[in-house]
Amino acid sequence: MAQITVQWRPGGYVDLLCKYHVFIDGSKVGRIGRVEMLTISVDHGSHQVQLKLDWGTSPTVTVDLATDQTRQLYCEPGANTLTALYYAMFRHQQYIKLTPTYLRRSSAVADVPDARTHMISGRLIFSWTVPAAPDRPVSGVVSMG
Incomplete structure (x- = not known):
């Protein structure tokens, strides 16, 4: 579904x-x-x-x-x-x-695992998650525009 x-x-x-x-x-x-x-x-x-x-x-x-x-x-x-x-x-x-939102994989973020760019109301949003430790991943979001 x-x-x-x-x-x-x-x-x-x-x-x-x-x-x-x-x-x-x-x-x-x-x-x-x-x-x-x-x-x-x-x-x-x-x-x-x-x-x-x-x-x-x-x-x-x-x-x-x-x-x-x-x-x-x-x-x-x-x-x-x-x-x-x-x-x-x-x-x-x-x-x-x-x-x-329109999720798309960008070539600019191809080196970052689980990274995505989003286009929301004309703003480019870049989000990612990388494992800092096995039980505590680190996430971040950057907004441009």
């Missing part, structure tokens, strides 16, 4: 105590809170993912999955503390940002 993972990106104070409702193909499949992650098993093929809150939603994101493929989506409030009321009243369909 394929999987869709939705993860709330940390940061900010908007929706600090809220949980977003996760919908796949129009059916509610769970809720996600601040800095939480939700993984849903789905059949391979095309799926529509949307997040909702009482006063706002995210745009619908289409995810195409092959068998045994996992696609990760990041969510975060589309507004900040100064614009939250405006978004709730006038831009409620963009109140929540839902951004798919």
